[in-house]
Amino acid sequence: MRLNQRAHNQLRPVEIIRHYTKHAEGSVLIKFGDTHVLCTASIDEKVPSFLKGQSQGWITAEYGMLPRSTGSRMDREAARGKQSGRTQEIQRLIGRSLRAIIDLKKLGERTIQIDCDVIQADGGTRTASITGAYVAVHDAIKHLMDKKLISESPLIDYVAAISVGLHEGNPLLDLDYSEDSSCDTDMNIVMTGSGGFVEIQGTAEGAPFSREMMDQMSDLAAQGIKELIQLQKNVLK
Amino acid sequence: MRLNQRAHNQLRPVEIIRHYTKHAEGSVLIKFGDTHVLCTASIDEKVPSFLKGQSQGWITAEYGMLPRSTGSRMDREAARGKQSGRTQEIQRLIGRSLRAIIDLKKLGERTIQIDCDVIQADGGTRTASITGAYVAVHDAIKHLMDKKLISESPLIDYVAAISVGLHEGNPLLDLDYSEDSSCDTDMNIVMTGSGGFVEIQGTAEGAPFSREMMDQMSDLAAQGIKELIQLQKNVLK
Amino acid sequence: MRLNQRAHNQLRPVEIIRHYTKHAEGSVLIKFGDTHVLCTASIDEKVPSFLKGQSQGWITAEYGMLPRSTGSRMDREAARGKQSGRTQEIQRLIGRSLRAIIDLKKLGERTIQIDCDVIQADGGTRTASITGAYVAVHDAIKHLMDKKLISESPLIDYVAAISVGLHEGNPLLDLDYSEDSSCDTDMNIVMTGSGGFVEIQGTAEGAPFSREMMDQMSDLAAQGIKELIQLQKNVLK
Amino acid sequence: MRLNQRAHNQLRPVEIIRHYTKHAEGSVLIKFGDTHVLCTASIDEKVPSFLKGQSQGWITAEYGMLPRSTGSRMDREAARGKQSGRTQEIQRLIGRSLRAIIDLKKLGERTIQIDCDVIQADGGTRTASITGAYVAVHDAIKHLMDKKLISESPLIDYVAAISVGLHEGNPLLDLDYSEDSSCDTDMNIVMTGSGGFVEIQGTAEGAPFSREMMDQMSDLAAQGIKELIQLQKNVLK
Amino acid sequence: MRLNQRAHNQLRPVEIIRHYTKHAEGSVLIKFGDTHVLCTASIDEKVPSFLKGQSQGWITAEYGMLPRSTGSRMDREAARGKQSGRTQEIQRLIGRSLRAIIDLKKLGERTIQIDCDVIQADGGTRTASITGAYVAVHDAIKHLMDKKLISESPLIDYVAAISVGLHEGNPLLDLDYSEDSSCDTDMNIVMTGSGGFVEIQGTAEGAPFSREMMDQMSDLAAQGIKELIQLQKNVLK
Amino acid sequence: MRLNQRAHNQLRPVEIIRHYTKHAEGSVLIKFGDTHVLCTASIDEKVPSFLKGQSQGWITAEYGMLPRSTGSRMDREAARGKQSGRTQEIQRLIGRSLRAIIDLKKLGERTIQIDCDVIQADGGTRTASITGAYVAVHDAIKHLMDKKLISESPLIDYVAAISVGLHEGNPLLDLDYSEDSSCDTDMNIVMTGSGGFVEIQGTAEGAPFSREMMDQMSDLAAQGIKELIQLQKNVLK
Secondary structure, eight states, X not given: OOGGGOOTTOOOOEEEEESOSSSSSEEEEEEETTEEEEEEEEEESSOOGGGTTSSOOEEEEEEEEOTTSSSSOOOOHHHHTSOOHHHHHHXXXXXXXXXXXXXXXXXXXXXXXXXEEEEEOSSOHHHHHHHXXXXXXXXXXXXXXXXXXXXXXXXXXXXXXXXXXXXXXXEEEXXXXXXXXXXXXXXXXXXXXXXXXXXXXXXXXXXXXXXHHHHHHHHHHHHHHHHHHHHHHHHHO | OOGGGOOTTOOOOEEEEESOSSSSSEEEEEEETTEEEEEEEEEESSOOGGGTTSSOOEEEEEEEEOTTSSSSOOOOHHHHTSOOHHHHHHHHHHHHHHHTTBOHHHHOSOEEEEEEEEEEOSSOHHHHHHHHHHHHHHXXXXXXXXXXXXXXXXXXXXXXXXXXXXXXXXXXXXXXXXXXXXXXXXXXXXXXXXXXXXXXXXXXXXXXXXXXXXXXXXXXXXXXXXXXXXHHHHHHO | OOGGGOOTTOOOOEEEXXXXXXXXXXXXXXXXXXXXXXXXXXXXXXXXXXXXXXXXXXXXXXXXXXXXXXSSOOOOHHHHTSOOHHHHHHHHHHHHHHHXXXXXXXXXXXXXXXXXXXEEOSSOHHHHHHHHHHHHHHHHHHHHHHTTSOSSOOXXXXXXXXXXXXETTEEEESOOHXXXXXXXXXXXXXXXXXXXXXXXXXXXXXXXXXXXXXXXHHHHHHHHHHHHHHHHHHHHO | OOGGGOOTTOOOOEEEEESOSSSSSEEEEEEETXXXXXXXXXXXXXXXXXXXTSSOOEEEEEEEEOTTSSSSOOOOHHHHTSOOHHHHHHHHHHHHHHHTTBOHHHHOSOEEEEEEEEEEOSSXXXXXXXXXXHHHHHHHHHHHHHTTSOSSOOBOSOEEEEEEEEETTEEEESOOHHHHHHOSEEEEEEEETTSOEEEEEEEESSSOBXXXXXXXXXXXXXXXXXXXXXXXXXXXX | OOGGGOOTTOOOOEEEEXXXXXXXXXXXXXXXXXXXXXEEEEEESSOOGGGTTSSOOEEEEEEEEOTTSSSSOOOOHHHHTSOOHHHHXXXXXXXXXXXXXXXXXXXXXXXXXXXXXXXXXXXXXXXXXXXXXXXHHHXXXXXXXXXXXXXXXOBOSOEEEEEEEEETTEEEESOOHHHHHHOSEEEXXXXXXXXXXXXXXXXXXXXOBOHHHHHHHHHHHHHHHHHHHHHHHHHHO | OOGGGOOTTOOOOEEEEESOSSSSSEEEEEEETTEEEEXXXXXXXXXXXXXXXXXXXXXXXXXXXXXXXXXXXXXXXXXXXXXXXXHHHHHHHHHHHHHTXXXXXXXXXXXXXXXXXXXXXXXXXXXXHHHHHHHHHHHHHXXXXXXXXXXXXXXXXXXXEXXXXXXXXXXXXXXXXHHHHHOSEEEEEEEETTSOEEEEEEEESSSOBOHHHHHHHHHHHHHHHHHHHHHHHHHHO
C-alpha cells in the first residue's frame, strides 16, 4: 500500500499558486505533495546570438535545488562552481518541453527565461517543474498580450509531465522520493493537452523492463497528465 | 513620506514562520515587508579540517538569491560558475554574526550550516537573513537538545540586524529597495539581545557622513533591533 | 529514398575492431557508417569513495568529441574549461547502460572506466558508443579473468543501442546526421540481449508524436538492436 | 605595552614612496611599519560597459597578497583559480573609498584601475592600501593633467584609512598583526580630509562592543586619519 | 641495444596517412612507431581580435591526449576543467613551429586551427604532432587554393621535429617512451626543409649536459629531420 | 648601439638583495636593469603526495607578474581565474632548473616552494627569476642547517640563467624588452657553476637560425652565466 492510502494510479495532491512572487512576469508555486517548486518566467527583450535577426523568439530554462530542499544537505552549486550533470539534464528537458508548445515565430524577438527552483523536494521535481513552468509561461505571455507587445498568443497547446515507475513489477503513478528510490524502473513522460508525446525518458535502474511494462507505464502516465492539464485549465480559467 | 505611511523609525511588517520546510533541522521563512528569505540551519556531524580535534563546533553560512527574486532577472550564480563578491561578503557577515552568540565549545564537534536563500527581494536581504537565521539556528539547537546530543544550549544571546540610511540628510530605519537606491549612506548594524554591537558596516554612497549622523543612525538601529529581538522572542515562546 | 539505397529499417554498415590501441585493457573502434568512435575500458583497482568497503565495483563513462570530428569545428571542451550539458547527458547514459548488464558485486572492489571518444561524427555517436563500449568492457573483463583477478564473469547480458526517428511521419532506423537534423522525433533506445529495455529516450523536436508512432519506433529499434547484438557476438566469438 | 614602546594612540612609522615602479601612471610603495603595499594606478582610456556613453569615468581596484608576504605561505590565488571572499571584500572597499573623493564626471570616459599588492604583511594591509592608493590616484590624475587630457582635477578631497581595535577593553590605533589577532574588536575606518566618514566596518571577534567603546574607537581613528592625511599632503607637496 | 634492433641514429617506422577523417580541410594520421597522432587543420574565415583589420591570417594549435592513450589512464582534461601546463606548452610549441614556415600575409584574414590529438602514445607525441600538422596544414592550404580563395601558397618551407636524448652518455634519435624515461637529457628540435632551426628545447633531467653532447645531439636531430621532411615530400607528391 | 652604451656581450647592471622581506626563509630581490623580481623560498615540512614515503624532498616554483609591472596593464591572473600558458611554462622551467642542482634525498621529506613575483618588467624576467631563486633557495637551506634540521647541504652546484638573441644577425646578451621585441631569435639558457647545460630553449620568432648562430649564442650565454654565478658567489660570501 502507498503512503496516505494512495492508489497506484493516483496523483499526489497537486496545488498550483499563481502570482506567488511579485517581480516575475509569470510566477507559480507548484506542489506535488511535499515537492514544492517555484517556477518563474521572465521576459527578456532579446534573443541569444544564434537566433539574432531570424524573427523568432526563444524559451530556455534553468533549474536549481535549494541546498536543504533535500533530506541531507546538498552542496550549493554556486559555491562548487558548477552545475551537476543532473541539473543540466533537467534544465535542458524543461526547455525542450516548453518549446514544444510555443510558436517561437509568434513570440517575436524575445526570450522567455524559465527558472525552476526547488524549495522542498520529495521526488518528481522535474515533472512538477515542467507542469508549473507551463502556467508561469502562460502568465508571462498574458503579460505580453496585456501590454500589447504581441497580438496573438504563441501558445499552441498545454504541456505537463509526470513520473511513473515499476515497483516489484507493478506500475505506479507519480513517485515520491521513497518510491523512486525503491523502483526498478523510473520513467518521466511529457505530453501535450492533445495527447501527443513530447518526451519519454525511461531508465531501468534494476532489471530491464519489458515492452508490456512500458505500455502499462505509458498508459498510466497519459491518464495522470490528463488530470494535470485539467488542473492547469482550472487554475488558468 | 515613506511608502505605506511608514514613519522614519518604523520597521516594515515583519513575519517569522518557523518549520517552513520539512527536511532542515531549523527552517524559517522571514519577511521584512516584501523581502522574503528562507533561512535553514542544517546539522552536520563533523567540523571543517582546521578545527578537527579541538573539541568545538562551527557555524557557517551561505547566501543566494533566486534569479528572479529581483526586479530584473539576475544571472544564476551556479550557471556563471562563481559567487559574486557581494554574495561572499554577505555570507561571511551572516556567519560571523551567528558565531558571535554561540558558545562553540558547547556545540561539540559538529557544524551548523546556515543557508539563506532570497525568494523575493525588496531591500534588506542581509539583515532579514541574519534575523531569520537566528531563529533557524535556535531550532536546530533545540533539535540537538531534544535528541540529547547536547545537554546545555550553546546559545549565549539573541542576535538581529537592521539597515539604516540617510535620505536627504534624514535617518531612516529599515530601507526598502527604492529607499536604499536613493540614500546617500547605507548602514547595516548587527546587535545582540543585551545591546552589544556585533557588526557595524556603513558606507557613504554619495557624500561622506558626519559623526553626528552616525550617532543618529546607530540610535535608530538600536531601537529597531530591540523590536526585532522582541519578535524573535515572541515566535520562540 | 535514404542515402546509399538504405531501407527504412536498415542499419548503416557496422564494423567493430577489437584491440585497436595497445594500452587499454579493452579497446574498440566501432563504426556506424561514417560515425567512428574509439571506446576504451580501463581497469582501476579502486572504487569511488561512496562505494568504499561495500564489496562491489563500479562502471563509469566519459565521452568526448575531437574538435574536428564534426562538419564545422567545435570548441575543445578542455580549452573551454567545462563539459557541455550534452556531453554530460551522454556520458551518464553510457555509464547507466553498461551498469545494467554487469553484476557489480562480482566485479569486486575495482572500477571499469569507459572512455568513448568520437574520431569522426555522422549522427548516432551515443548509440555507437554504447554498442562499442560493451565490447571494450567485455575485453577488460576477459583481461581480469585471464589474470585470475576474478573467477566468475560479472557480465549478465549483452547491451546495445540504436537511434530511430520520424521523418515526414515515417519511422527510420539508425539516423545519420542529415536525417537526424531533419527528423521530427529522435529516439535513442538501449536494450539487452534478452530483449529488455534499459533506456528509452524520445524527444519530439517538431510535432509531438503519437502512441502509435512510438510503438512503431520501438519495434524498429528492437529489430536493429538484435542485429547489433549479433554483430557483437560474432566479433567476440 | 605595545611593541617598540608605541602608545595606544600612535601610528606605526608610515612611509610613502612615490614613483616606485616605472610603468604605472601612479606608483606608490606605502609602509605602515612592517606592512608594505605597492599601489599602482593605471589609466585605461575606456569605461566598463555599464557606463558607456554616460560621459563619466570609473575607478576600480584589485588587491592581492604575494604568497609569502605572510608568516606562513598562502596559496597563490591565480593557481587556485579564484580570489577569496576576503580579497573580494577588500578590493571592493578600496574601490568605493577612492570613488568617494573623485568627481567621475570630470574624469571623462576613462577608468583608473588601482592595484594594491601586498609585498610584506603585518596587519592593516587594507588601510595601507587605501591610504597609498590615494597618492597613486593623485599621480595618475596629475599625469592626465600634464598631458592636457583633462583640464580640471576630479579630486574632491583626500582620503585615508586606519584600523582601531579593542584589546582587553582598551582602544588601540593601527593594529599590527599580533595585536589584530588578540583583539576582541577590529574596526576599519575610512575618512576624508574634511573629516567625513566614507566607510566604517567594525566586527566583534570576541565579546560584542558597547556604544561607548565604538565612540572611543571612532575618535582614535579620526585622529589617526588626520595624521595620515597630513603625511599624504607632505609627500604630495 | 634499442628495441627492434634500432640503431642509435635510426627513426622509428614513420607513416603518414592523408585524408584520414572526412570533415577537416586537412586531416592526417601520423605514426612514429607506436605513437599515433591525428592532426587536423580547420579553416576559419576570421582572425583573432588582436589581428583584425591587419590583412593577415593566423595559425594556432591545440593539443590533447585521449585519456587512455597512455599506459595508465590520465584524467580527461575536459572533466578536470583545465589543460595542464604540459598541454599548454606543447600546443604553443606546435603553433609557433607552423607559423615559422607560413607567410601570414598571403594567408589572408583567416585562421588555420590545428588540432593534434594523441590516439596512442609511446614517446615523441609533440614531434609527431608538428611533423603531421605540417601535412595537414599543407592540405588545408591546397583546399583554399583549389577553391580559389587564395591564389598563391603561403607555405614558405617544410617543417618537422624530432627528439634526441642522452642515454648513459650516448646520443639517441627519436626516443620512445621507455627511452625517454631513462634518458638524462631530453631535447626536442624543430627545423625547416632548408635546415634552419625553428625551436630547440633541451632539458637535463639528470646530470647537466656538456657543449659537446649538445653538438652531437643537434647533428643527430638535423639528420633525422632531413629524413622526416623527405617522407613529407613523398607523401605530398 | 644598445641602450646606455651597452656592448653586445654585456649584462645589464645586476643587483641581488638578500633578506628583502622578513617572513620567508629565503627572500631575494634581484634586478637585471629595470627588471625587478622578488624571489622567495618557503620551507614546507611535507612533500606532494606522489613523493610520500620516498625519503626525498621536492622543489617547485610559482611565477607571477604584478598587473602593472608591464608597460600596459595585464589582467590579474587571480581575477581571470587561471594562469596563462606562458606563466605555466615559466614556473615549470624555474622548478626544473633549481631541481637540477639539489640533491633531493639530502633535503629530506620537505618541500622548498619558490615564488618569483615580477615587481617591474623590462625583459628577461624568467632568467632573473632563476638567478635570484638560486640565492633564495640557498638561504632557505642555510635556515634549515642553522636550525639543525639537515646536517649536510643538498646544494650540488650553482645555477643561473640568461637570455641571448639575434638582432639583425648579431648575437646580443641579456635582452631588454625592446630588444626582445625586435629580435629574430630569442634563446634562454640555464647553466650550472661547473658549466653544464640545464636548459636551452631557443625560438626563431622571425627567420630560422643557423647552426653557426646557435653556437655563437651559446658562447655568449656561457660567458654571461659565468658572470652571474660570480655575482651569486659574491653576495653569498
